[in-house]
Amino acid sequence: MKKLGLSLLNILLILSVAHAQEKRTIDKIAAVVGASVILQSDIELEYAQYLVSGQQPNPAFKCVILQNKLTQKLLAQQAIIDSVTVKDEEVDADIERRMRQFMARAGGQDKLESFLGRSVIQYKDELRPDIREGLIAQRMRQKITEKVNTTPQDVKNYFEAKKDSLSxxxxxxxxxxxxxxxxLNKDEKQFYKEKAEELRARVKKGEDFGNIARSYSQDPGSAVEGGDLGFFDRQTMVKEFTANAFKLKAGEISPVFETEHGFHFLQVIERRGEQVHARHILVVPAIxxxxxxxxxxxxxxxxxxxxxxxxxxxxxxxxxxxxxxxxxxxxxxxxxxxxxxxxxxxxxxxxxxxxxxxxxxxxxxxxxxxxxxxxxxxxxxxxxxxxxxxxxxxxxxASLEQDFAKLRDDAMADKLNRTVSQWFEKRRKETFIKIDPEYQQCPPLKGWVTTPTTAQVNPQ
CATH class of the missing domain: 3.10.50.40 (Chitinase A; domain 3)
Structure with missing residues (x-):
């Protein structure tokens, strides 16, 4: 396993401290954007998650975090005006993806909950508002740039402007x-199919599904989580897996079935519209x-x-x-x-x-x-x-003749960045933004502060 900049114990303790800060009666306001506030504890929590991802400690990164939160607030406020939304299923899927990553790093759900001092369910509820706002902001950014395209002349102009600096x-x-x-032929597979059948029989007789998954499942991504796969839609899994998952009711266990990965059986935990929350056990035949x-x-x-x-x-x-x-x-x-x-x-x-x-x-x-x-x-x-x-x-x-496709991609990225930057420049001037003096010296935040006389407070 890849070594992280800090030990997992220290990182998760930092995460716990960040969460504890949220419970303080008095919490410093790091910034105000229209009618929204960004708390210091919000920044500390995201910085802890930055460390959990394996990054080296870097307090200056808090400036980047605040800049990202400022832009997220602006986009989310515009999304309300433009009726841009995301579905609950999308929020659930993103939360489940993040939790799988955290639990895998912590060594399972129990250890993560021990370090956090709260249940995973509580932690998900705390994350939900910010994750929803982040997804809405992404959707709004896409709307801002949806009509941007590049023509051959745009590519030529980009090349002429950049050719001296192109590497x-x-x-x-x-x-x-x-x-x-x-x-494997049918006879060679039979041993592994029977092994999966034996594990399924143990679950059916009352043994804990999660414990058996942790002990015997050969899916490295879900075994540590008791086989839990979180929510997924019909396009996420291979067809045989989808066919079994979407025909079961909550609590039901599938027969053993084969996919390109091996022999599985699964249990549906919950259905939400066109998404299923399931867990499985995988037995992989040896070559x-x-x-x-x-x-x-x-x-x-x-x-x-x-x-x-x-x-x-x-x-x-x-x-x-x-x-x-x-x-x-x-x-x-x-x-x-x-x-x-x-x-x-x-x-x-x-x-x-x-x-x-x-x-x-x-x-x-x-x-x-x-x-x-x-x-x-x-x-x-x-x-x-x-x-x-x-x-x-x-x-x-780089040459226009030989590298047109690459230059077209670069020209498109440049045009997208300029379109978003122009939108933010205009939006910042129209919105009341106040930043705590601690962060006003951050290079990424130069020019962000506005005053009540030059900006309106945008409702959220």
Whole structure:
């Protein structure tokens, strides 16, 4: 596990102190925005959460926190005027996501509650107003920028204005993969299915679901939380999981069923409209040497056929043979995960999986690699892969002709930032804003203070 800047005990004690500050009869007001106030305890609580995320102590970050809260208040106040809202289900889902992260770091719900000095339910209720306001602010920001777009002329203007300061681009490649995952046959799977059935029988006889999940479930994300997955909708889980979860009533336990992850059974805790709160237990079948051999033989056969063709269609081969859903429907091409908005296939070589980089470094454009055994660094799962090197772009100075797509993304981001900044500049001048002297010297907050004679108090 990654080491944090502070020990978990110290971090959670800080979190508890921050919460205790909220209970004080007198709490310092850090800022006023229209008819809303931001308390010092609000800032301390978020700073504690910043430390929980693994960051090093940095008191100056409180200036950033206050700036974020000021902008959130302005956006939320405008959202009331524009009737921008979020659903309760969205707030619930965000709260559950955060709580899963906190409980995982604390080592379970009991330990988190012990450190906080309150139940998780109480803590969720305390977080809810700020999380709702944050989601509304995000929605309002999206509304402000929804009509922003970029034209080719915008990209050209951006390039001309920035070309002297634009940095060089690193070497980039486009790489495709066909993945062959070892698969167990029916006889090999039976042992693991029976193990899941035995665990389900123990729950049905009255043993605690959470205790069995913590002891036996092989889902690392939920086992520590007693199998609790929080709320999710129909698009969140794989289809087999969704089919079982959405046909059960609260308290019911599903039969054992199989997904690409292994054998599960689940229990529905609560239904809220099109969202389900459930917990599950997962048994993951272990890959056998025989299944690895079968996967390698299939990979070797596909490679031999493709190498024997004068011209192969890699995209079609990936869609037919690859077991990796994340790439097979993208023509087998790997995506640059640092740029999810554009889903570009051009990946800087320093961002490649080291195993992929080592192999493609010796390949020629248009070439295939012989099947190689790969081990996923996160999950430890093994698979055989055939790699395809589609293109190589050497390191170079940015140019309009060669890098139009990247420059278009940069121009769009610049335009979005300017649109939001202009909105805030106008809104700040129209809104009464008062900031405690302790924070007025913060560089991010220069120019934020207004006076009653130049601004109106905005109702909330």
């Amino acid at each position: 060089s681009y690193n070497k980039e490649v486009e790489v495709g993969e066909i993945v062959f995952t070892p698969k 056998t040497e025989q299944s690895l051999d079968r996967a390698k033989k299939t990979a070797d056969s596909v490679y031999t056929v493709m190498k024997g063709m004068k011209k192969f269609d890699f995209s079609n081969a990936a869609s037919v043979f690859s077991d990796e859903n994340e790439t097979k429907y993208n023509g087998g091409m790997l995506l640059n995960l640092d740029n999810e908005q554009t889903r570009t296939t051009h990946i800087p070589t320093d961002k490649l999986d080291p195993q992929v980089a080592l192999i493609t470094d010796t390949m020629k454009v248009g070439g295939l690699s012989a099947p190689q055994l790969f081990t996923d660094s996160r999950t430890g799962k093994k698979s055989f892969k055939i790699l395809y090197l589609k293109s190589v772009t050497d390191a170079h100075k």
